[in-house]
Amino acid sequence: MATDSVGIIGSGPSALITAHTLIQDGFSDVQILSRDSTPGGVWSSARVYPDLQINNVHGEYHFTGLEMPATASGRVTGEDMRVYMQNFASQMLDGHIRYQVEVLSIRRDDAASQWFVTVESVSTKQQETLQFSRIVLCTGGCDTPKIPEALSESAARSANFKGKVIHSKHFAARLPEIEQKTKSIVIVGGGKSAQDMAACLANRGCDVTVVFEKTDAFLASPSTLPPFIRKSRPVLSILLSIMAGHRVLHTRLERFFHTTWLGSCLVWIFWVLLKYASLFAAGITPFSRGPLRPEHFHPLFWSTSVNDEGVPSATGFHALVQQGKIQVVVPARLQGFGKDGVSVVTTDWRSIPADILLLATGYQSSWASLFDEQTAKSLGMAPTMLKFPGDEESEATLFPHRLVGAKPQARPAAEKFGRATHIYQGIVPSKNIARRDFAINGAVFTTNIGYTWEVVAHWISSYFLNEPSLRVPATPEEADEVAKTDEAWMHLRYPDWLHVNESYSSLIAFWTWPQYTDQLLQDIGLSNMRSGGNWFSWPFKVVDLKEISTLKEERAANRSRGGL
Numbered sequence: 001m002a003t004d005s006v007g008i009i010g011s012g013p014s015a016l017i018t019a020h021t022l023i024q025d026g027f028s029d030v031q032i033l034s035r036d037s038t039p040g041g042v043w044s045s046a047r048v049y050p051d052l053q054i055n056n057v058h059g060e061y062h063f064t065g066l067e068m069p070a071t072a073s074g075r076v077t078g079e080d081m082r083v084y085m086q087n088f089a090s091q092m093l094d095g096h097i098r099y100q101v102e103v104l105s106i107r108r109d110d111a112a113s114q115w116f117v118t119v120e121s122v123s124t125k126q127q128e129t130l131q132f133s134r135i136v137l138c139t140g141g142c143d144t145p146k147i148p149e150a151l152s153e154s155a156a157r158s159a160n161f162k163g164k165v166i167h168s169k170h171f172a173a174r175l176p177e178i179e180q181k182t183k184s185i186v187i188v189g190g191g192k193s194a195q196d197m198a199a200c201l202a203n204r205g206c207d208v209t210v211v212f213e214k215t216d217a218f219l220a221s222p223s224t225l226p227p228f229i230r231k232s233r234p235v236l237s238i239l240l241s242i243m244a245g246h247r248v249l250h251t252r253l254e255r256f257f258h259t260t261w262l263g264s265c266l267v268w269i270f271w272v273l274l275k276y277a278s279l280f281a282a283g284i285t286p287f288s289r290g291p292l293r294p295e296h297f298h299p300l301f302w303s304t305s306v307n308d309e310g311v312p313s314a315t316g317f318h319a320l321v322q323q324g325k326i327q328v329v330v331p332a333r334l335q336g337f338g339k340d341g342v343s344v345v346t347t348d349w350r351s352i353p354a355d356i357l358l359l360a361t362g363y364q365s366s367w368a369s370l371f372d373e374q375t376a377k378s379l380g381m382a383p384t385m386l387k388f389p390g391d392e393e394s395e396a397t398l399f400p401h402r403l404v405g406a407k408p409q410a411r412p413a414a415e416k417f418g419r420a421t422h423i424y425q426g427i428v429p430s431k432n433i434a435r436r437d438f439a440i441n442g443a444v445f446t447t448n449i450g451y452t453w454e455v456v457a458h459w460i461s462s463y464f465l466n467e468p469s470l471r472v473p474a475t476p477e478e479a480d481e482v483a484k485t486d487e488a489w490m491h492l493r494y495p496d497w498l499h500v501n502e503s504y505s506s507l508i509a510f511w512t513w514p515q516y517t518d519q520l521l522q523d524i525g526l527s528n529m530r531s532g533g534n535w536f537s538w539p540f541k542v543v544d545l546k547e548i549s550t551l552k553e554e555r556a557a558n559r560s561r562g563g564l
Contacts, residue, residue, distance in 0.1 A: 005029040006464075007117055007132035009103055009370070012041020013085065014442025014453045015138035017063050020092045021457035022136075024552050025465065031130075032097040033119060039097060040085030042142050043078065049172035051200045051315075052078030055192070055308045061450045064549040065092055075310055106135060108375050113437065134464055137440045139366035141504020145169050146364040150336045151188065151344075151357065159337035161357075168193040168360040179204060184353040186344055188334055189360030190215030192307050195317035197358055202325045203315050209327040209352055211334055211344075215292075217300040218318075219274070220281035220309040242539045243270050244301070244511035245401050247489045248519070251535035258401040275300045282312040283322055291321050291328050304445060304494055304510050365501040367421075379438060380431025380476075383421050383502065422483035424472075425520065426507025427456060428463065430479035433472060436463055443506035446513045451545055455517040458551045462524050467555065468562040469525030514543065525558050526551065 006027055008015050011034030019030050038045040054061065054076050061076060062068040066088050071080060089097060100122040107116045115132045145167040149155060153165045166174055168189075178185065178201070185201055187194050190212030202208045245258045245267070257263040276286060276294075284292055298305040312318055320326045332346045343351045367381060376382040422430045426444040439460040446452040462470045473479040490497045490508050497505060509516035518528035530548065531541035 004133035004464075005031070005131070006134045006136060007115060007130065008032045008136045008138055009106070009117075010034060010041060010138035010140060010143075010442070011036055011039045011044075011089075011097055011099070012138060012140050012442060013043070013061075013449060014140065014456070015041070015136070016085065016088055016093060017450075017454050018136050018138060018441045018457040018460060019096055020063070020065055020088075021454070021461050021552075022464070023093075023096070025461045025555075027461075027464075030096055031132075032093065033101055033103055033117065033130075034097060034099050035102045035122060037099050038082075038086060039089035039093075040082055041140055043081040043085045045082060045086075047169065047172050048078040048082045049175055049197075049200060051203065052196055053316075054078060054081060055447070061448075062545070063088065063450055063454050064545055103370065105372060106370050106375065107372055108379065108437075110378060113435075115437070134437045135439075136460060137367070137370075137438070138442045139370070139503060140442045141366065141501045142169075142363050143366040144364050144368075145359070146362045146501070147359055148361060151334060151359060151361070156337055156357070159339070160341045161337045162341045163355045163357060165357045165359065168197060168358065169363075171197055171358065175200075178356055178358075179206065183207060183355045184209070185356045185358060186211060186334075186352055186354040187358040187360055188212070189362070190330075191305060191360055191362070192216060194358075194360035195307075197360065198326050199315065199317045199320055202320045208325075209329060209354075210321075211329045211332050211346065211352070213331045213333060214298050214305075215296055215330070216305045216307050217275070217297045217303060218278055218282070218307040218309045220278040220312050222281045223311060241512045241514045243267055245493075246512040246515040247486065247493070248515070250515065250518075251538070253535055253539065264401070271301045278309070282309065282318040284318070291330075292318060296330050298496075302494065303496055304500060304505075304508060305496065306510075308447075363501055363504070365503040367503045378431075380429035381421055421502050421506065422480050422487070423506040424479040424483050425459070425523075426486075426509075427459060428472075428479070430473075430483045431476045433476050433479040436466060439463060440506060443503055444516070445500065445505040445508045445510055446516070447510055448513045448543075451543070451548065452509065452513045452517055454545075454548060455520050455551070458548075458555065459520045459524055462555060465559075467524070467559055469555075469558040471523045471525070521551075524551075524555065526554050 004027065006022055006029065008019050008030065011032050015032055016039060019032050022030050036044045036046065061081065062084060068084050101119040102122055104118045104120055104127070109116065115135050117130045117132065118127060119130060120127045147167060151165065156165045166178065185206050185208050187198050187208065187210045190210070194210055194212065198208050198210050242254055242257060246254065249255045249258055257267050279294060284294065286294055288294070300306060309316065317326065321328055329346065329350065329352065332348065332350065334344050335347045336345055338345050338351050342353060344354045344357060345351055371379065371381055423440065424430045424433055428439050432438050441453055441456050441460060444452060444456065463472065473482065486507055494508055497508060521528040529538050531538060531543050533541045
């Protein structure tokens with residue numbers, strides 16, 4: 001029986017599955033601390049708004065302990081997620097969640113090997129300090145708004161802007177207020193939040209203009225794909241993860257596609273066809289001169305700004321733009337507010353009327369303010385300046401993939417530098433690897449949340465229990481080398497990585513989550529490639545969450561064989 005207390009910061013999906021896994025493994029004193037009044041993080045009651053659609057199809061965003069009811073369309077809405085997270089919390093974690101407490105600071109007493117978490121009641125403002133033996137950080141990267149100073153509320157006041165400035169985080173709570181201002185609503189950003197808000201408002205008759213430089217790429221098909229394709233995300237029965245290319249090419253099929261001339265030709269053709277097939281499904285042709293054109297989208301292969309649209313809806317963002325119900329100003333950026341008090345101005349001096357300015361400008365790291373300087377330093381959570389490989393030989397070692405007709409996007413010399421936190425496998429700060437008292441879940445950027453974060457939760461539990469079958473680096477230096485190599489790889493493979501905050505991208509397993517989770521299962525000492533098949537047939541298998549439903553029992557058997 002594990003008796004050490006565990007404090008889990010945050011109540012989003014990664015926090016819920018981590019708490020459940022630890023409790024199932026015998027940790028009796030597990031407490032989730034949340035500022036919200038309901039569970040779910042981005043899927044909490046305060047943040048879900050009407051018509052919100054998520055990128056995942058049914059089956060990709062739930063956990064093995066509780067089935068998610070089937071949906072008629074096969075897609076999952078924000079409301080489906082809200083209900084599921086509340087049901088999971090009430091059925092699996094009753095008494096383990098403390099709501100409406102703001103975490104002010106996290107401090108470790110190295111001598112006593114104890115963590116002290118100072119919290120403040122949202123309602124009473126009363127503060128107290130809680131004590132834990134271990135901490136799991138699950139605050140995610142969609143909590144603390146990132147607002148450009150030129151578009152902030154203070155800048156609006158200085159410019160005598162008569163309208164409202166609202167960040168996308170608060171869109172659900174302030175939707176009634178926004179709907180009352182139907183004259184001119186300007187949304188900044190081209191990501192999923194901007195698209196969803198624009199569609200939501202346009203479908204309610206609001207006058208909406210969206211300003212962006214590039215909008216998210218997307219996958220789409222003209223009709224619903226069969227389950228064996230839809231659930232495993234292959235196209236033409238080839239798993240996207242194989243065609244995307246993981247950092248480590250484990251199988252002969254992966255090495256063929258990414259290290260041979262013929263294979264790289266096939267990879268390049270695959271991604272080009274996938275891009276234009278998706279655009280065609282949304283009514284956007286290669287030679288389109290309409291408001292949305294192929295050049296307005298992020299690159300499908302090189303970016304993490306990609307959505308899964310399924311079958312494009314007539315009430316969705318892309319259709320509404322083409323119908324003229326949503327206006328777009330692209331490529332463009334806003335530089336501030338107009339002198340007339342009722343407009344915003346682009347960098348090329350175009351003026352756009354605005355009664356409300358909605359900022360879908362993303363989020364900054366939720367980690368920055370949690371740790372005092374000493375704890376951040378001893379833990380290894382203080383970001384450091386990285387210098388990425390600058391010569392072609394070094395980059396070729398990190399990026400051996402051949403891509404005919406495509407190269408990593410060119411970067412100015414200044415972008416050879418970046419700030420990052422060295423997180424081993426996206427889970428443990430490499431400097432703290434030997435202490436086994438701190439871990440992170442929810443910071444791995446992935447397209448399959450349920451599967452990935454549940455496997456991560458088991459890795460964390462195995463790590464905390466010091467299971468003999470778990471393979472981790474013996475020293476912080478070894479862990480640091482792995483983490484630095486991963487960071488350099490991500491910089492080359494996803495050139496926009498540094499623009500995604502660290503608490504949402506400690507490691508990127510975007511298309512390649514099957515390879516990433518297989519590596520974690522191998523680390524734990526369990527079988528991987530659990531969908532069945534061999535090096536050739538595995539990509540043709542359907543990935544099913546049930547294949548990891550017995551991880552607890554398998555790990556217990558390993559412990560028993562190890563004499564624990």
